[in-house]
Amino acid sequence: MLTQRKEYILSIIIAEYIHTGLPVSSDTVARKGLGVSSATIRNDMNELEEFGYLSQPHTSAGRIPSDKGYRHYIGSLMGDARLSLADQFMIRHQFHQVRREVEQWTHLAAAILSSMVHNVAIVTLPKPYEPRLKHVELVSLQEFLALLILILKEARLKQHVLTLENATTQEELSTIAQKINSAFSGLNSSEISTNDMQFSVTEEQIVKSVIQLLQSEEEEPYEDPYIDGLRHILNQPEFSSNNKLAAVIELFEQKRLLKSLLPQVLTEDGVQVFIGGENEQDIMRDFSVIISKYGIPGEVSGAIGVIGPTRIQYNRAIPTVYFLSSVMSELLSELYR
């Protein structure tokens, strides 16, 4: 257990370090009006270091928080900050300014998050747990070429260009589409494939494509994430050495990061925080990820989060991610009922 003063000192150091990025000296803490001298604080800081909450870049520098320090800060010291009502209002306003489309929303959410936290934001499109066919449309492009459009239950589109085995007119395609719609609307891929209807060659081919598209939607666990605010990362002093930078940019471009993170995020509720070395990827040792699931339980879900150096403003990032994930969830349930 830490004494109250040590807790206080720790929180001052973390707040200060998050603000400046520079190691914090005992003098700096003393000037915050604790009523004790810098020597006393030095003793406390020494113990905080022994307990693993702080570390020293070198003997004659101040202290910086360790991963454990941040973790304690988030758990006990930070308090549960809420977004100001002004911010909440501003965000809601922006969402209502935008066309009512899921993709627009995700892009807007990323833009807001990245600009409010001054770091890289990352958002995936919401994905249904079990894709079901709502409607099929077939459009003739050429004699042997047709565009197959799948509308899924949650108003998501999939499209695919088909090379037909037999020449087919638009009328024929429309008839086929009607047949498929009346027979399969509301079903998932396995339900469709266990039908016992009689099909022509062309119909057979199209139904097969429908099933394939639905299956590919099932298998791919989430869409390519959308990323915004890469520029912020360049202003962080911790990345003035640019070989680290290269690794990070590559991480983002190849989206490996999300692949390792999303499985965890999608199974748990609430805002999750991964600090520095708690991340799997070793390139992520110097980063923290603050991320949350959003969506409608049991129906669709996506993830929204922000990534920055470990000294990211947790007390701003956490409530912002929380609020944005709530707003996205609300909007989705309005749209899908």
Added chain:
Amino acid sequence: MLTQRKEYILSIIIAEYIHTGLPVSSDTVARKGLGVSSATIRNDMNELEEFGYLSQPHTSAGRIPSDKGYRHYIGSLMGDARLSLADQFMIRHQFHQVRREVEQWTHLAAAILSSMVHNVAIVTLPKPYEPRLKHVELVSLQEFLALLILILKEARLKQHVLTLENATTQEELSTIAQKINSAFSGLNSSEISTNDMQFSVTEEQIVKSVIQLLQSEEEEPYEDPYIDGLRHILNQPEFSSNNKLAAVIELFEQKRLLKSLLPQVLTEDGVQVFIGGENEQDIMRDFSVIISKYGIPGEVSGAIGVIGPTRIQYNRAIPTVYFLSSVMSELLSELYR
């Protein structure tokens, strides 16, 4: 006019500088087997500098090519390099491996270009000159909510969620869609808006949305470009100082670059090269852009290009951009007839 030897010296210097990124000394050139001494070459280099083809970082360094030097190299010295047949085959093969969809193609083209030239590739989706309605689909989401799907002439989709003024069933929506399709298929926005048909309130509202969507497609001169290979830029030695880097990344993220470049690209044929200071944006002083239009003349067009430091491998970048733009054009005309 330059003597033949001076031309040769210039081309050696440019090739060498593109390869190493280091100023090229008279000694280095002499060792390339010209049969004259370094002193002679120094004299020539001096003149080349006076004519503006070369410049010197400082008195006791070698020479580096100026923008004018690169320009001359591309125009006269480089020869018209073609992509090797092996490369051509490899590229075509990759395109046939991929699903027949325009978006896939653009992503693949960007990936190939960026990895072959080791720089940032940028591709826009092809955009029709005059969007025409091919087909409309209406899907009921809730009583007062419908998804409007526009299929444009070139098999491009646009979607929009409508809040209906009157409660409407799927049957009613389908009837409306049929009415719109038979009346307006093949027309552009202004032709649709000058109709004199009688509409119900709901029909009126939907037709208005269709017109709006078509118009927004007309006005927006091109889609958000797709970017690949950002990571390459970090390995360029000229960006070890990272304040320049920040400006560049920002340029890419906000896509301002394309906004200033595309109008020129889309009006001219063939591969275009913008070297350093020839670019409008001053951040681009240190960059060259090699870019080309692709598409079907008079119907659809997009752009594909690559961006790198002025010492980019022009003799690889130019033929690669050229070949990729041809392949994309071919694929599109196969798809659209």
Added chain:
DNA sequence: ATTAGCACTCTCAGCCTAAGAGTGCTAATG
């Protein structure tokens, strides 16, 4: 026209130093 030779210029890495920041320890204090 070409070239050997050489003085001159500029950069760069390495080394040193002094200033400054911050600590940890010791001894004194209420």
Added chain:
DNA sequence: CATTAGCACTCTTAGGCTGAGAGTGCTAAT
């Protein structure tokens, strides 16, 4: 016993200096 003033010690950093090296431009000779 917790606190604190005082101070020696450590480490970083910016600045100045230096010598080596690279490359040039000029001159005089061929």
